[in-house]
Amino acid sequence: EVPLKYGAQYTGKRTDEAMNKWRGNRFGQFIHWGLYAIPGGVWNGKTYNYAAEFLKSSAKIPTSTWDSLMYQFNPVKFNARQWAKMAKQMGARYMTITTKHHEGFCLWPSQYTDFNIGNTPYKKDILKELVEAYNAEGIDVNFYYSVLDWHHPDWRYDIKSPEDSVAFRRFLQFASGQLRELATNYPTVKAFWFDGTWDNSIKKNGWWTLEVEQMLKKIRPGAVVNSRLRADDFGKRHIDSNGKLMGDYESGYERRLPNPVKDVQVTRWDWEACMTVPENQWGYHKDWSVSHVKSPLELLEMLVHTTSMGGNFLLNFGPAGDGSIRAEEQHIARTIGAWMQQNGQVIYDCDYAGWEKQDWGYFTKPRTGNIVNMVVFNIPVNGLLKVKVPAGTKISKATLAGKNVKVEEIAKDQFFIHLPQQAYKMPPVIVLEAVGGAKTNAQYQEAKT
């Protein structure tokens, strides 16, 4: 091991109450909302197919022109309570909001820059409205914060001169101040999702990333911070030079999920995957016809896949500039929500079962009891669902929607589950009562230090 000052501060999963709640939430709503939602990927009549929140660079728009969008920000259709109700109906247990994306525009009235919601026609503190509305629905709120800031004159992509060093130190003070006011003025915030930390300027200032994590946890004990913030003494990000995860959970899965067979080592720590509905649009884009738009079922399978590997799934919504939620996203919320209404117990507070992945779907395991859930996405034509269980496991009971289903042992540690013959519009859940069998997932729990 190399001695590190700014590397991982602990190993193994946090087991305090705040982290257990963060983990048990499992399903979150990401919201990307900022000035980019106004043009929605279209500039001077031309549609740019790249991510809408990058339109400033795609269309090579000067900062002064882009920043004047602030004077147009007046979301007349914005209703925080309606958004929160929709998220509740979808079954989201937490919501992560872009307090400030790369453009540098702040959804809260920051004292550290005028480039904020207070100087828009809307004027009011949107962040406060969202925190209150979502908390009122029992949904935890987490803050996304981009360190990269296209608006701020002291931002640097790299440190190549003494002037760069002086300017960037001022920038880091600015960012620390913004984070302090976010953690202080919105006391119910539960976690911080850092982005925009891939540049050399940050890699060369790993000390600051640890200082920020420690400051936030001092102001908000129990706060959860993602690995994406952190760089160690040598500029290594997410995982330090000794191979240890920094921050409280691994946040490298962006628009991709770990493979349930090859990447099972991800279960040794907490992690979260964030996902777009189109191929690559986080902010609102006017034209979703340019790429595949994932169906509710595709997204539901990703949620179950993520839970089955002990991770959290953060599904993105990109509200329009007027504060409305597009029809596709409303449909996704309703469809996933209907299934979560019946089956949320196989997601919330559930984890990796440690059983071998099979083609029919995914296993999830509640924290306590000898239950293993099967979420079936691939229904066998003959209605006989072949299940392999760990050596020596006995299945004492299997139910589907509360009704017993026949379990027929066909070989050592192999069973047919007789599925009721019906048209399955949504994935059925089979609850197994299983006793015995090797405890396989223990091997990935690292020693706690």
Ligand SMILES: COc1ccc([C@H]2[C@H](O)[C@H](O)[C@H](C)N2C)cc1
């Ligand atoms: C350079 O490639 C990037 C950079 C930043 C991103 C941002 C997206 O705008 C969104 O906020 C996502 C979570 N983040 C990684 C995506 C791709």
